[in-house]
Amino acid sequence: MHFIITDERLAGTRTLRLSGARLALAFAAFSLLLLVLAGMLYHWVVQKSAREGWPVLGTLVQPLASDELAQRDRFLRENVDAMARKLGEMQAKMMQLEAPGERVSGLAGVNPNELKTVPGRGGALVSGRPLSMEELQDTLVHLDELADHRKDLLTVMETRLFDQRVNKLMIPTQKPVQVGQVGSAFGWRIDPFTGRSALHTGLDFRADPGTAIHAAAAGGVVVAAETHFAYGNMVEVDHGNDLVTRYAHASRLLVKKGDLVKRGQKLAEVGSSGRSTGPHLHFEVMVQGVYQDPHKFLGARNLQVAALLPPGQSGRVGR
Known part of the structure; x- marks a missing residue:
């Protein structure tokens, strides 16, 4: 063409x-x-x-x-019905978290009622009637607010539990001398030097000379490492929160003032220096400057304290 x-x-x-x-x-x-x-x-x-x-x-x-x-x-x-079912499942799971959340909050010292500061709406999202987009949007906003609240509450509980853990680690629960028996307990007794009633401000551990003395509490700072006329060679460790531990009558000191120490670190060796009648460690715990019974910190129910020993043996060790 x-x-x-x-x-x-x-x-x-x-x-x-x-x-x-x-x-x-x-x-x-x-x-x-x-x-x-x-x-x-x-x-x-x-x-x-x-x-x-x-x-x-x-x-x-x-x-x-x-x-x-x-x-x-x-x-x-x-699609809206599918979203509603999914939101219903999410809402049910959020409700199921309330029970364990209340238990954990109790352990953390947080008021369980704080879990309910954001009012729940309860019930399943999927009912007998169709849901509108506005209702779904409102539910999404509610779940978002509830999730943010739970997140904040869990953060608070985590902080509280962490603080409790730290405080627990700071308590002197470890024996300062691993080998040896407990001698004189904390409290009033007959002073071995004067023969008069006097307050024994610590707990004695009988041990051979040279036995290692370890830090009984968490890390701290050595605030004293010196010779005292009564305590002999002694070490004091400040663990913070007004908690101080003292280790006395040592034969040799292995730390000096200003040193940082950690739990279980070797501080000194057992001796009989100062006002002492034999080789032993005199261990003291002070909170805000007040002497405390180390017996209750160390779980001394498993220790053979002097009060349970036959008469005549409780006062053989010094201060």
């Missing part, structure tokens, strides 16, 4: 030659373009007539548009 194109301004002609294959391809492209344009026009007319209610076309296309809208609404409804 030949096409002859004549241009008057150029005073010339052009010849366009199309073979059968090219002609078929051009026809197919033109038909496809018409189909696309027709589809777009149909969609625009249907939507326009359904939306604006054209007298004739509106009545004809209304069923088609209604069916399309119904399908879209059904799809959205199914």
Whole structure:
């Protein structure tokens, strides 16, 4: 097939030659373009007539548009119901956390009622009626607030439990001398030097000279490492929170004032220096400058204290 194109301004002609294959391809492209344009026009007319209610076309296309809208609404409804079920499961899990949360808060010393400062709504989200997007949005906001509250509360409980753990580590619960028996206990007794009643301010551990003396509490700072006329060679360790431990009558000191020590660190060696009648460690615990019975810190129920020994043996060790 030949096409002859004549241009008057150029005073010339052009010849366009199309073979059968090219002609078929051009026809197919033109038909496809018409189909696309027709589809777009149909969609625009249907939507326009359904939306604006054209007298004739509106009545004809209304069923088609209604069916399309119904399908879209059904799809959205199914997704909303799925979201509602998922939110219901999340809400139930948040409710289940209340019981263990109350138990842990009690251990941490936090008022369990604080768990309920954000009011719960209870119940399942999926009821007999469909839920609206607004209701789902409100529930999401509530769960977000509840999660933030639980997070803050868990942070408080974590801090409280950590503080309790630290305070527990600071208490002198480790025997300062691993080998040896307990001699004179804390309290009033007959002084071995004067023969009069006097307050024994610590707990004595009988041990061989040179036996290692270890820090009984958590880490601290050595505030004294010196020779005292009564305590002999002694070490005092400040553990913070007004807690001080004292180790007296040592034969040799292994730390000096200002040293940092940790629980179980070797501080000195057992001796009989100062006001002492034999090799032993005199161990004291002071809280805010007040002498405390080391017996209650060290779990001395398992120790053979002097009060349980036969008469005549409780006063053989010095101060």
